[in-house]
Amino acid sequence: MIKENLQAVQTNIYAACKAVGRPVDSVTLIAVSKTKPPEMISEAIAAGQLVFGENKPQELRDKYELFAEKKELQWHMIGNLQKNKIKYVVGTAVLIHSVDSLELARAISEEAEKKHLVCDILLEVNIANEPTKHGFQEEILWNQLPELEQLPHIRLRGLMTVAPYTENPEENRHYFAKMKQLLIDIKSKTHDNSYMDILSMGMTSDYQVAIEEGATMVRVGTGIFGERTYPL
Numbered sequence: 001m002i003k004e005n006l007q008a009v010q011t012n013i014y015a016a017c018k019a020v021g022r023p024v025d026s027v028t029l030i031a032v033s034k035t036k037p038p039e040m041i042s043e044a045i046a047a048g049q050l051v052f053g054e055n056k057p058q059e060l061r062d063k064y065e066l067f068a069e070k071k072e073l074q075w076h077m078i079g080n081l082q083k084n085k086i087k088y089v090v091g092t093a094v095l096i097h098s099v100d101s102l103e104l105a106r107a108i109s110e111e112a113e114k115k116h117l118v119c120d121i122l123l124e125v126n127i128a129n130e131p132t133k134h135g136f137q138e139e140i141l142w143n144q145l146p147e148l149e150q151l152p153h154i155r156l157r158g159l160m161t162v163a164p165y166t167e168n169p170e171e172n173r174h175y176f177a178k179m180k181q182l183l184i185d186i187k188s189k190t191h192d193n194s195y196m197d198i199l200s201m202g203m204t205s206d207y208q209v210a211i212e213e214g215a216t217m218v219r220v221g222t223g224i225f226g227e228r229t230y231p232l
């Protein structure tokens with residue numbers, strides 16, 4: 001089932017790229033395996049999927065260690081991150097998508113320094129200004145950008161958003177377009193912008209629209225692994 005789901009998602013990604021004249025390899029599919037057991041991850045790996053997303057730091061670290069011999073795998077941290085959990089993901093996650101404050105970015109930089117590495121991060125944006133959502137508000141992001149840029153052990157790689165929940169993906173199109181424009185604007189104003197090229201947006205319900213509006217990473221869970229037994 002996972003293999004068929006993956007193929008269906010890949011077909012949709014291909015179609016969305018084609019619709020707007022983007023090369024299909026400009027989009028990375030992150031299979032969101034949160035709450036799902038290792039057997040299902042193995043099934044996805046057997047079907048050729050090597051990039052996974054987790055939203056809990058310890059769960060990411062545990063799965064990273066479980067599959068440690070598979071060096072070709074990539075683990076992405078996509079969920080809310082508390083400062084005391086940073087140690088689990090710096091050095092295990094290839095990219096932290098969910099950096100939503102200057103304070104958190106600073107703490108990640110310090111942990112990366114301890115581990116003698118530079119950590120790739122995305123800045124999470126609350127593009128629809130939803131009170132229940134994490135993420136920078138645009139104005140705060142602009143204010144803090146100069147300081148974010150100065151942090152020595154992080155590399156700003158782009159932006160991420162979790163768009164509002166909706167049954168109709170078209171309702172999120174303007175938010176995705178706004179994210180794309182924000183990335184362009186920030187890239188043009190940042191000092192060392194050479195790495196600012198990732199736009200992580202789109203989930204099971206809206207990844208095709210997100211791709212049409214410029215997503216370079218989509219995070220698909222349910223569409224690959226099926227419903228989660230508890231919603232996270």
Ligand SMILES: *Cc1c(COP(=O)(O)O)cnc(C)c1O
Pocket residue numbers: 032034055078079162203204205219220221222223232
């Ligand atoms: C769970 C999760 C996803 C995947 O959601 P689906 O609707 O199951 O595709 C994507 N992004 C984040 C941040 C998540 O927590």
